[in-house]
Amino acid sequence: MQLLDRRTFLALTAGSAAAALARPAQAGLAEAQVFTADPFGGVVDSTVILGDDAAVLIDAQFTLPNATRLADVIAATGKRLETIFITHYHPDHHLGLAAIMDRFPDAQPVAHPAIQPKIAGGAQAMLDNMRAGQPDNFATRVVIPEALSSDAILLEGERIEVLEPMHGDTDLISAVHIPALDTLVASDFAYTGTHAWVAENTTPDKIDMWRASLSKLEAIGAGTIVPGHRSADAMNDASAFAATRAYLDQWEAALAETSTADDLRAAMMQGNEGLGLGFALDRAIGAVYPG
Numbered sequence: 001m002q003l004l005d006r007r008t009f010l011a012l013t014a015g016s017a018a019a020a021l022a023r024p025a026q027a028g029l030a031e032a033q034v035f036t037a038d039p040f041g042g043v044v045d046s047t048v049i050l051g052d053d054a055a056v057l058i059d060a061q062f063t064l065p066n067a068t069r070l071a072d073v074i075a076a077t078g079k080r081l082e083t084i085f086i087t088h089y090h091p092d093h094h095l096g097l098a099a100i101m102d103r104f105p106d107a108q109p110v111a112h113p114a115i116q117p118k119i120a121g122g123a124q125a126m127l128d129n130m131r132a133g134q135p136d137n138f139a140t141r142v143v144i145p146e147a148l149s150s151d152a153i154l155l156e157g158e159r160i161e162v163l164e165p166m167h168g169d170t171d172l173i174s175a176v177h178i179p180a181l182d183t184l185v186a187s188d189f190a191y192t193g194t195h196a197w198v199a200e201n202t203t204p205d206k207i208d209m210w211r212a213s214l215s216k217l218e219a220i221g222a223g224t225i226v227p228g229h230r231s232a233d234a235m236n237d238a239s240a241f242a243a244t245r246a247y248l249d250q251w252e253a254a255l256a257e258t259s260t261a262d263d264l265r266a267a268m269m270q271g272n273e274g275l276g277l278g279f280a281l282d283r284a285i286g287a288v289y290p291g
């Protein structure tokens with residue numbers, strides 16, 4: 001693992017974080033770099049996988065400023081962006097796609113065929129909703145990825161494996177495994193140093209489905225784990241699974257033991273005072289206690 005000089009990337013990305021994560025033990029792919037949005041962009045991770053000449057991007061950011069900074073990071077690699085894979089339909093992972101495509105018009109945006117229709121069906125309404133409140137912070141159009149026709153993306157002959165969608169913070173998410181880099185892009189199955197988006201997981205059966213997905217992903221045994229969202233000091237390793245499990249355990253217990261929104265919030269803040277993505281907790285409490 002090699003971490004790039006932090007000041008270099010802070011200067012490059014104007015407040016966002018990007019770091020080189022993994023270098024392979026043998027020839028194959030050059031490395032993976034992770035770009036993390038600023039807090040306004042939801043500290044969402046995008047992963048840039050680099051070959052000798054070409055690159056693949058996993059997830060395309062949320063706000064226009066963060067997508068623009070991600071495009072700068074990709075441009076700085078000097079690689080040709082070939083493919084952009086979107087892991088799931090939540091807007092923080094793809095509303096920045098138009099800004100990426102403006103800079104790399106030859107790139108092909110794709111999603112798993114089970115997820116592509118969800119993106120196609122919801123993206124415009126999501127963008128309209130965001131632009132109604134913050135017109136300058138979002139792209140002016142949506143780009144809908146095409147359905148991927150294979151279970152892998154090839155980058156210079158190396159397989160980037162698109163895993164079958166499973167239940168995470170929403171019903172269908174495709175994680176991505178890059179064997180040549182010993183790296184798993186876990187997307188929104190895993191959160192580190194932030195509240196998790198549990199608004200769609202308010203019952204024990206759903207929470208159990210999420211836990212089962214974590215077990216399957218952890219069993220892959222990848223050395224480098226990229227969570228969907230992170231704090232600035234988060235590690236890129238399997239501790240992301242334990243952190244997410246602990247948050248789900250606390251959430252399930254808090255749901256069972258409280259009966260008001262205030263008590264649920266107090267139970268979830270216990271020990272979590274420093275976590276980012278506070279709006280995720282607000283929305284989760286709102287899902288349990290509407291109005």
Ligand SMILES: [Zn+2]
Pocket residue numbers: 044090092093188228229
């Ligand atoms: Zn997300």
